[in-house]
Amino acid sequence: MIHASHEAVMVDEVLENLVFKQNGKYVDCTFGAGGHSLEILKKLNKEGSLISIDKDETVSINLPSHFSDGRFSLIHDSFSNLQGIFEDEEIDGILVDLGISSTQLDDPNRGFSFQSNGPLDMRIDSSKGQTASEWINTASKKEIEDVLWILGQERASRKIASKICQSREKQTIESTKELSDLILSCVSKKSKKHPATNSFRAIRMFVNNEIQELQKVLEAASYVLCCGGRIAIISFHSMEDRIVKRFFQNKDRIESTIKFNYIKEKFLKPTKEEIENNPRSRSAILRVAEKVC
Ligand SMILES: C[S@@+](CC[C@H](N)C(=O)[O-])C[C@H]1O[C@@H](n2cnc3c(N)ncnc32)[C@H](O)[C@@H]1O
Structure with a gap:
């Protein structure tokens, strides 16, 4: 089963800081194996909704039955197109869990890993x-x-x-x-x-143009979020985290002048226990901020 091997990172911290409205409209920009999406859906009530996005079309193969839920939909697109996808809509919360999933990394045919031999592809889409x-x-x-x-x-x-x-x-x-x-x-x-x-x-x-994609999704998120709406970004690389941090400080913007305030701490790291259970989480950094209007 293709969706079995990726373990979602910092789930409790994401839920606690991002999902503040049970009847809200949420977007998971990086569906992957659906770990975060599933937990977000569980926290929403029957008026809430979740739209998940992934650039990799294969994530929708063998979608587990808990995603057959009227409150959920899955879109194959790049998260940099966020503004185009949600043109006239207001979103309460956006999650971006950067990089690739273990499912993608561990598949030799995708060519992401030096651990097994395969074609040197590395395209997410x-x-x-x-x-x-x-x-x-x-x-x-x-x-x-x-x-x-x-x-x-x-x-x-x-x-x-x-x-x-x-x-x-x-x-x-x-x-x-x-x-x-x-x-x-x-x-x-x-x-x-x-x-x-x-x-x-x-x-x-x-x-995969990952740095540019990140810069674009931050900009786009600042427009599609409602006032007080929140964005959570999990990065695994100091360069990505620096971009997120500077964006929240109003620096290095492309165009947006919208302000953000951190929710509680400036950043969160996985607990020791999580790192022991899931060593791939060790370099994760989570930043959650709310749009100020
Ligand atoms: C770390 S995984 C997400 C795992 C997911 N949170 C979970 O719980 O299973 C990142 C996912 O984002 C997707 N992705 C990477 N860059 C993307 C982009 N620019 N637009 C949309 N999806 C992207 C990848 O295909 C991958 O499935």
Whole structure:
């Protein structure tokens, strides 16, 4: 069953801080395996509603029966289109749980992971856009180096970019194993972390335009939320969290001048217990803020 393996992160904290109105209209921008969506639905009363979005069309395959609920609907789209989707509507709460799910990461055919061999794809929406393999076999050395350094903070970015360019002259790089082996030949294994972790994450973020998508959803959310409406963002990367933090501080905006106030703390982290039960939650940071009008 495709939806079984992703465990939703910081569920109690999301529910407590985001879902303040049982008859409200909520949007889960990142449905994934539906963990957060299900808990939000449980907290709403019969007048409440939840619209969930995901860029990956496969999330709707084998949807569990608890989503056959008149209060729920699922849309296949990018969350950056939030304003287009909810043009004349007012939303009470928006959740954005960034990145990809364990279900996507653990599927070798999606090409997100160095842990198993598969085609080097990495697209969240497999129906469009350039695959990681197409990009890595055509991008300039400088572009690869910049992506690995800026999005991955990979210290060996220059060495890895050179190795990729040398290697692809002989044979194009098509699989996750080929890329992972290339990286391993450039980076020494000093910590518990796999040497390809930073590079794979950076390439995934680049292929899916993740930074721009985040900037756009923050802007769009500021328009579609009602006064006092709340937004909760879970990020797993310091660059993403910095964007969220600065947005709430009214900085680095594209256009919106709408103000936000944090709900209680500026940010929340998973409890020790959650990290023990779900190690993938360890780098999560949750920020929840309300729109001030
Ligand atoms: C961390 S998972 C969410 C897990 C979910 N909260 C749960 O409880 O199962 C992130 C999800 O967001 C989706 N996603 C990533 N970028 C997106 C975007 N720009 N627009 C819409 N969905 C996106 C991914 O396909 C993935 O399913």
